[in-house]
Amino acid sequence: MTATSPFCARWTRLAVGAAAAATVVLSTAAGATDAIAAPAAASVYYTPAQAKAKLREAGITWRSSGNCENKNKNGCTSFQGIRKTTIDGVIALKRTSRCTIVITGAAEIPPHKTTGTYTHGKGYKVDVALNPCINRYIPQHARKIGSATWAAGSVEYLRESNHWDIKYKGSGAGSTTPTNRAWPTLRAGSRGPAVTTAQQLLRINADGRYGPATGRAVKTFQRKHRLATDGVLGPVTWQHLAPTLRSGAHGGSVKALQAQLRRHGARIAADGRYGKATTAAVRVFQRKHRLAADGITGPTTWQRLLTAN
Structure with missing residues (x-):
């Protein structure tokens, strides 16, 4: 035992050193992964500037009672942390309904509900002002699931006193509008x-x-x-x-x-x-x-x- 002790000691030191090195390497790799993954995670969101540009291009406007964009302040309409599928869904709704769309609430936290997965604060919901066109369109193109709630695919529409509360739970633009099958794409040579x-x-x-x-x-x-x-x-x-x-x-x-x-x-x-x-x-x-x-x-x-x- 005595003769092998130096060997065991050296092996122990090597093993501990290797484990420590592995820990450093793994930690560094994890940090590198985080650094690389961050843009991918961020890619599910539009920046406020991107969201506004998309909405303007589609002819959609927005307003707030407080004339502000602070995500944490009541009375504001904020696009900070808004999901791409939410913005793309509203644009699809505008195109299919051909109605005037005015957003009165987006990704701000107060006064909206903060618990749960699909909340305003997490970028899944928008509020859209009532108007005769959209008030007709949604009930006609979605199925009623509650006294004032309709659904189409992964989208839910709740009619409140002065706006539609719209929840976009889908992961892609195809599930963000009251449609359930793609339009056919026709080009030169098509027939039927x-x-x-x-x-x-x-x-x-x-x-x-x-x-x-x-x-x-x-x-x-x-x-x-x-x-x-x-x-x-x-x-x-x-x-x-x-x-x-x-x-x-x-x-x-x-x-x-x-x-x-x-x-x-x-x-x-x-x-x-x-x-x-x-x-x-x-x-x-x-x-x-x-x-x-x-x-x-x-x-x-x-x-x-x-x-x-």
């Missing part, structure tokens, strides 16, 4: 019923083929509505092209709707009049596809009509 519907809405020859004439018509429409003029009919262009239709509407857009309903089995005439028969057919389609059966053809119903087999 969705192309025919687009042509009818554009009021051009509806042959179901996305040729040069359709591409030109899409570009003209995009320029008129100040959209990216690429000739591709994607989600943003669809949101401007497909109107919300209800009982009493008439014209080419109604004919396009009726043609889609007939494709899905409705026995109605494509006469361009949104009467009782068309309303009933829309309700049947909505019930079949588990949508709010209100008889109104909004973005969600259009999306399902265009994409369902």
Whole structure:
């Protein structure tokens, strides 16, 4: 034992030294990881300047009773710590509803609830001022889950006395608006019923083929509505092209709707009049596809009509 003691002692010192070195290396690596991970974590948020720029570009305004932006002060409207999905969700709501959107509360803490996961202070919620357009749109395109609460996907809408309290729980822009299926993307070479519907809405020859004439018509429409003029009919262009239709509407857009309903089995005439028969057919389609059966053809119903087999 005595002969091996120096060896054991040296081994112990080496082991302790190695452990200490490992601790230093791991600590340094952890610090480096934190340094690298911080931007990734921050990337789920917009800075206040970024949020404001995005909202201005979309035509959305904001206000506060205290004319201030302090996150910790009552009466302010702050975008400090606002999540990207929240801002992107409000912008999507603006585009699909075509309503005036005024934000009256964002990521500030008082006077909002501070406990729980999906709070204002954590950047998941915004308050939007009431107005007749948005007051109609939300109940028509979301399902009622409470006396004054509606839901669509991972978004919840609570109507309060002077604003809508909107909670964006989703992780991506696709789940931040009252829609549950993507719009079809059409471009040169596309063909089929969705192309025919687009042509009818554009009021051009509806042959179901996305040729040069359709591409030109899409570009003209995009320029008129100040959209990216690429000739591709994607989600943003669809949101401007497909109107919300209800009982009493008439014209080419109604004919396009009726043609889609007939494709899905409705026995109605494509006469361009949104009467009782068309309303009933829309309700049947909505019930079949588990949508709010209100008889109104909004973005969600259009999306399902265009994409369902």
